[in-house]
Amino acid sequence: MTLIRLLLLFFRIGLFSFGGGYAMLPLIYQGANELTGMTTEEFSRLVALSQVTPGPVAINAATYVGYQYAGIPGATAATVGVVLPSVLLVFIVSLFLVKFRESEAMKAVLSGIRPATVGLLLSAVVFLAQGSILTGMQLNLLPVVFFLVVLLIAGKFNGDPILLTVVAGVAGALVIR
Amino acid sequence: MKELWQLFITFLKIGTLTFGGGYAMIPAIRRETVTKRGWTDEEGITDCIAVSQSLPGAFAVNVAIFIGKQVKGIPGAAVACFSLVFPAYLTILIILMFLGTVEDNVYITGAFEGIKAASVALILVTTVQLGRGILKTKTAWVIAVISFIAIVLLSANAIYAILAGGLIGYFQYQYGKRKEVGDR
Numbered sequence: 491m492t493l494i495r496l497l498l499l500f501f502r503i504g505l506f507s508f509g510g511g512y513a514m515l516p517l518i519y520q521g522a523n524e525l526t527g528m529t530t531e532e533f534s535r536l537v538a539l540s541q542v543t544p545g546p547v548a549i550n551a552a553t554y555v556g557y558q559y560a561g562i563p564g565a566t567a568a569t570v571g572v573v574l575p576s577v578l579l580v581f582i583v584s585l586f587l588v589k590f591r592e593s594e595a596m597k598a599v600l601s602g603i604r605p606a607t608v609g610l611l612l613s614a615v616v617f618l619a620q621g622s623i624l625t626g627m628q629l630n631l632l633p634v635v636f637f638l639v640v641l642l643i644a645g646k647f648n649g650d651p652i653l654l655t656v657v658a659g660v661a662g663a664l665v666i667r
Numbered sequence: 668m669k670e671l672w673q674l675f676i677t678f679l680k681i682g683t684l685t686f687g688g689g690y691a692m693i694p695a696i697r698r699e700t701v702t703k704r705g706w707t708d709e710e711g712i713t714d715c716i717a718v719s720q721s722l723p724g725a726f727a728v729n730v731a732i733f734i735g736k737q738v739k740g741i742p743g744a745a746v747a748c749f750s751l752v753f754p755a756y757l758t759i760l761i762i763l764m765f766l767g768t769v770e771d772n773v774y775i776t777g778a779f780e781g782i783k784a785a786s787v788a789l790i791l792v793t794t795v796q797l798g799r800g801i802l803k804t805k806t807a808w809v810i811a812v813i814s815f816i817a818i819v820l821l822s823a824n825a826i827y828a829i830l831a832g833g834l835i836g837y838f839q840y841q842y843g844k845r846k847e848v849g850d851r
Binding site (some may be wrong): 504505506507514535539540541542543544545546547548549550553554557558562565566569572573575576577579580581583584587594595597598599600601602603604605606607608609610611612613614615616617618619621622623632633634636637638640641644645650651652654655656658659660661662663664665666 | 680681682683684685686687688689690691692693694695697698699710713714716717718719720722723724725726727728729732733736737741744748751752754755756758759760762763768769774775776777778779780781782783784785786787788789790791792793794795797798801802806807808810811812813814815816817818819825828829831832833834835836837839840841
């Protein structure tokens, strides 16, 4: 019963949170508070941990809450639950896209959506810069150096993003602390 | 079988070596799926980003399922989804079971600061490179600028920006059709 409750709770969270990872956190907090009586202090630990561990934040968070509530089976149930709505919805939408992709109207819609997505990606840059290379209007020296070096290597020399991420992590551990 | 294995390896690598989730995973996903494997093209990955953002759930998970399905149907989607999610799941379990607090460790927070700064640059480069192929008309530029301003300055939800872009594209097409008929 416990596992089904966890699965359903995280299924609901996966289904009703738009905007990915961080947008899911308030819902995850509510659910975790309801189930395990998780405090805000513990939740901020969860958020910090989700950020410094690999993979999507929502998955990290689901695994964390599930484990606290019901051990490894709980972690698995919560993770499956949060992923399941994505599986179902992406399937439905991709069937639809394949079917209409060649239609003129769909091409027109996509030709408007693509530039909007470029704008969206650029806005992600602004949001992520805040709290990393910027604090308010102030530049953070070391992160700015990291930013510029990676910008140069990735932009000019087409450096591999995964390799650059790993190198930046190692360098950060040695230098920024 | 070969494609399933490639999907497994590719998304396992992405799931293990990218941090913070969401947009931070896009540069790696684009590099591995478009540049290295050729599973989709620049337009395809942009459509995939738009769809994944518009659907509920974890963004990177949606992207993985979308690409997996495109490459190898239902088994492909299952493999891509599993291999992206598994490292995130396993890391949390290992930390909770054996390691205790790692998030206060100065080396870990330092590494994370370095990775964050790097991902800002990586996403910026990805945006510019995708933009080069997509922003070819005046309308496209206008849509991109409006979407950026709406999200950053007016805090609009990204879904509305995507919907608005789609509507503008559609109306432009209808208007073009009508004009063609009128010109005849």
